[in-house]
Amino acid sequence: MTDETPHQTPSAPSLSDRPWLAAYAPGVPDRIEIPQTSLPQMLEDAASRFHGRVALEFFGAETRYSELSDLIARAAEWLRRAGVTAGDRVALVLPNAPQHVIAFYAVLRIGGVVVEHNPLYTARELRHQFEDHGARVAIVWDKIADTVAEFPKDVRPARIVAVDISEALPFSKRFALRLPVRKAREARAAMTARPRTRGIVEWKDLVEGRRLSRKHPYPDASDTALLQYTSGTTGVPKGAILSHRNLHANAVQGRAWVPGLEEGAEIFYGVLPFFHAYGLTLCLTFAMSIGARLVLFPRFDASMVLDAAKKSPPTFLPAVPPIYDQLVRSAASRGVDLSSVRFAISGAMNLPVATVSRWEEATGGLLVEGYGMTESSPVALGNPIGPSRRPGTVGVPFPSTEIRVVDPDDPTIDVGGGRPGELLLRGPQVFGGYWRRPSETAETLLPGGWLRTGDIVTVADDGFVTIVDRRKELIITGGFNVSPSEVEGALLSHPDVEAAAVVGLPREDGGEMVVAAVVLRDGAGADEAALREYSRTRLAGYKVPKRIVLRDDLPKSLLGKVLRREVREELMVDEA
Numbered sequence: 001m002t003d004e005t006p007h008q009t010p011s012a013p014s015l016s017d018r019p020w021l022a023a024y025a026p027g028v029p030d031r032i033e034i035p036q037t038s039l040p041q042m043l044e045d046a047a048s049r050f051h052g053r054v055a056l057e058f059f060g061a062e063t064r065y066s067e068l069s070d071l072i073a074r075a076a077e078w079l080r081r082a083g084v085t086a087g088d089r090v091a092l093v094l095p096n097a098p099q100h101v102i103a104f105y106a107v108l109r110i111g112g113v114v115v116e117h118n119p120l121y122t123a124r125e126l127r128h129q130f131e132d133h134g135a136r137v138a139i140v141w142d143k144i145a146d147t148v149a150e151f152p153k154d155v156r157p158a159r160i161v162a163v164d165i166s167e168a169l170p171f172s173k174r175f176a177l178r179l180p181v182r183k184a185r186e187a188r189a190a191m192t193a194r195p196r197t198r199g200i201v202e203w204k205d206l207v208e209g210r211r212l213s214r215k216h217p218y219p220d221a222s223d224t225a226l227l228q229y230t231s232g233t234t235g236v237p238k239g240a241i242l243s244h245r246n247l248h249a250n251a252v253q254g255r256a257w258v259p260g261l262e263e264g265a266e267i268f269y270g271v272l273p274f275f276h277a278y279g280l281t282l283c284l285t286f287a288m289s290i291g292a293r294l295v296l297f298p299r300f301d302a303s304m305v306l307d308a309a310k311k312s313p314p315t316f317l318p319a320v321p322p323i324y325d326q327l328v329r330s331a332a333s334r335g336v337d338l339s340s341v342r343f344a345i346s347g348a349m350n351l352p353v354a355t356v357s358r359w360e361e362a363t364g365g366l367l368v369e370g371y372g373m374t375e376s377s378p379v380a381l382g383n384p385i386g387p388s389r390r391p392g393t394v395g396v397p398f399p400s401t402e403i404r405v406v407d408p409d410d411p412t413i414d415v416g417g418g419r420p421g422e423l424l425l426r427g428p429q430v431f432g433g434y435w436r437r438p439s440e441t442a443e444t445l446l447p448g449g450w451l452r453t454g455d456i457v458t459v460a461d462d463g464f465v466t467i468v469d470r471r472k473e474l475i476i477t478g479g480f481n482v483s484p485s486e487v488e489g490a491l492l493s494h495p496d497v498e499a500a501a502v503v504g505l506p507r508e509d510g511g512e513m514v515v516a517a518v519v520l521r522d523g524a525g526a527d528e529a530a531l532r533e534y535s536r537t538r539l540a541g542y543k544v545p546k547r548i549v550l551r552d553d554l555p556k557s558l559l560g561k562v563l564r565r566e567v568r569e570e571l572m573v574d575e576a
Contacts, residue, residue, distance in 0.1 A: 020396030020463025025386040027259045032399045034428045035248040038219045040109040042248055042289050044069060050264045050291035056098045057295045057312055061170040063098055065291065070211065075106035077212040078205065082159050084137055086111030086219065089227065091135035091157065093117040093126065093144060095298035096270050096279075097165040099203055103139045104274070104284055108244070109212065111219040115227045115239070116275040121540050123147045129229055130155050133239060133435065139163060139203075142192055149197035163203045165298060166191045191298070221245040227435050228277050230374035236486055239435030240374045249428035250377040251285040253398045258343055258385050261316075264291035267340075269314040271300045271323060277378040278347050278479065282318040292316070302330035313340030320348050320479040321355045321510045328362045338363045343385065345370055347378075348479030350467070350510035353391045369394055371465070375444065375451055377429035381465055393464045401427035404450065405459055408471050411446060420468050423457045424450045473564055475504030475512050482514055482543050484564060490538040491516060491545075494531060496524035501554050502545065503568040505575060516545040517567050519554055549574070 021030055035042070047055075047069035056063040063071075084090060090107040092114055094100040107114045115133050117126060119141045126147065130138075135157050138148050142162040149160055166177055166188065177188040219225070225247055227239035255261065268287040272279030287294045295308055300323055319327075324344065331338050344359060344367040351369040359367040366385060371394035372378035381403075383395035397403050405421035407413040415421030430451045433441035444452050454472035457465050475482040484502040491500040499519040504512030520526060526534075528548040535544045555566040 018397075018463065019461065023384050023388040023396055023462060023464070025257075025259050025384045025388070028384070029256055029399050032249065032252050032256055032428075034400070035245060035252055036221050037248065038108065038221055038223070038244040039225055039248055039285060040072070040105055041218050042251070042285070043072070043105050046288055046291045053264055053291055054293045055288070055291075056101060057293060057308075058098050058168045059170060059173055059308075060311060061098075061168060061173075068102065071102045071207050072105045072109060073211040074209055075102050075206040076109040076216075077210050078207075079106055079112065079137065080110050080212060080216075082137060084110060084112050086223070087113060088137075089113045089115050089133045089135040091115045091117060091130065091133070091138040091140070091148075092275070093119050093121075093138065093140040093148065094163060094274075095119055095141060095165060096274055096283075096296045097163070097298055098168045098296065099139075099163045099165060100274055101284060101288075101294070101296075102207065103163075106206075108219065108225055110216065111223065113224050113227060115229075116280065117229070118273070118275050118540060119144060122538060123150070124538055125540060127151055127155060129237065129239075130157070133227055137161065141165065142195055145195040145200050146197050149195070149200060159201060160197075160199075161201045161203055161206060162195050164192045167203070219244060221248065224432070226280075228280070228374050230277070230481060236483055238437050238440060241432040241435055242377055243432060246377045246429050246431060247281060247285050248289075249400070250281050250379055251289045253400065253427075253429065254282065254286045254379060255290060256399050257382055258316075260342070260385075261290060266290060266292040266315050267312050268292045268294050268316045268318070269305065269308075270294050270296045271305060271317070271319055272479075276348075276479065277374040278318065278372070281377060281379065282345065287316075302326045306330055306334060306336045309336060309338070309340070313337075315340055316343045316345075317341050318345045318347070321346055321351050322478065324355055324359045324367065325509060328358050331362065339365070341365045344368070345382070347372060349476050349512075351391070352508075352510040355510065356391045371395065371467070373453060375431045376425055376427070377431065380425045380427065380429065390464050393460075393466045395465065396463045397425075398427065398429075401425065401429070403459070403465070405457060408456065411450075411452060418458055418460065420456050420458050422471055423453045423455050423465070425453060426450050473503075475502070475514055477504065477512050477514055478542050479511075480542050487514065487516065487535070487539060487543055487545065490535055490543075491518060491531065491548075493538070494526065494534050496520050496526035497531070499554050499562065501562045501564050501567040503564050503571065505568070505571060513546045514543065515547045515549065515571055517549050517551050517554060517571065519551050 047065040051066040054062045055065040055068045090112045137159045138157040139161040142164050145162040221244045225244045226242040229237045270283040274280050342365045347370045356367050368383035368389050370382035372380045381395045383389040404424040405415045408422040426449050456469035487502040488500045498521045501517045505515050555563045
């Protein structure tokens, strides 16, 4: 399946002056060779070169590259026999676990399109996305298999596969989960739940059958590999179309950006969820492409990470600022050495300089910030891995990546002289458009292959980029995008709410806090606690407002539109 929205081939570079090249670490190229092979071919190459090395580690259980390749081939054959053909969407709703990695590459191996989902989404949020992409098959965490099975007939996939992630644990840990004690019951309930719905397939049926023929054709590099849902630059979540070439190119760019990586020897920690573009690229593709050992965590827990570090000390840790802060504090209290982490890459939210100082003092390694968005696979800029890095900035463009700074109201006009403007990106990692949304695609992808980011930046004379504002009004909390419109819609569905405005207020850790200003109808009895509880039934936990402030009125434009910027300014004054 090729991208529904043609990705215009970039013309020759229009920016002849690229001062940022002087900041590149020694050995980092200006350009990369654009991959012409698919992601499953990339994985098979790694499996051939590193077949005896450990690919995945899950609470101590190990899967070698040769085993991973075999399991992918078996799952791919089951999917083929289930009727999945090239271009068909297959939904994955899974936490980080070995089954997630196997399913991801099995779908891609037969030309299917992976659609990633947050397993903590509410039924309403999941249903909206399933209605949009129309997946034929869903491979889901067994705890939510019944939720997907209860979708209306015209939305529910024809086949649902339930995954018990506890089956990937070492025998001793699986045995411990069966003990008739309260702690074991609670741990088991957190990891797995047997579906009630009849007809749901068990994961073992996928990996205990026949292998896919080696002669089965691989997808083309230009074919769509992934629909990654994002709020993008505006509006409700929509599927970003990412090709094999987009994702493979970003993995190659990441490899080129980090001098000193040892193929077949690095240990990556998968603390970021794979349903997020950042975790997917850094772990599912980048780590696999270099034969790394990927240590998997179904959720982030500092104690869990530090326990794993005793067996397999991490060397490469992609994460977000709060994770680095928590690990430093926990490691200090437990006396755990983190000096094995040579490379730490932060993204998805602002990285405070204080966090950089604490981390580098504790580990002796480097912590650098990067920048990207789902629409760029996701990484487009990064701080150099070396002394030229500049904390407080998001760095400089990746190899084969170009930038422009333009007038936000007229992107045909370039802004110079270090003045603020909207950042545009162009490179092999830029997506092909939004799934079945041509108008939103046209607003975001400009002629010549330029991607509008919606971020207002300044660029120093030497090319370092600093984010100063966001043209879009998305809220970034915990590394995830939250659409204010979606949260407002949930609040406005409450019978007591007359008007609502949702904004992000800065937090000390560099992220934002979701805050809602609400006007209640006359005679309403709801209060903040009731509205937050109501929100939890309609929104994922990270989208639920941390504070709900009751107002008599909200500032509006002459057309009656609530002015979020003014609401935010008022709330900032209240916070001061």
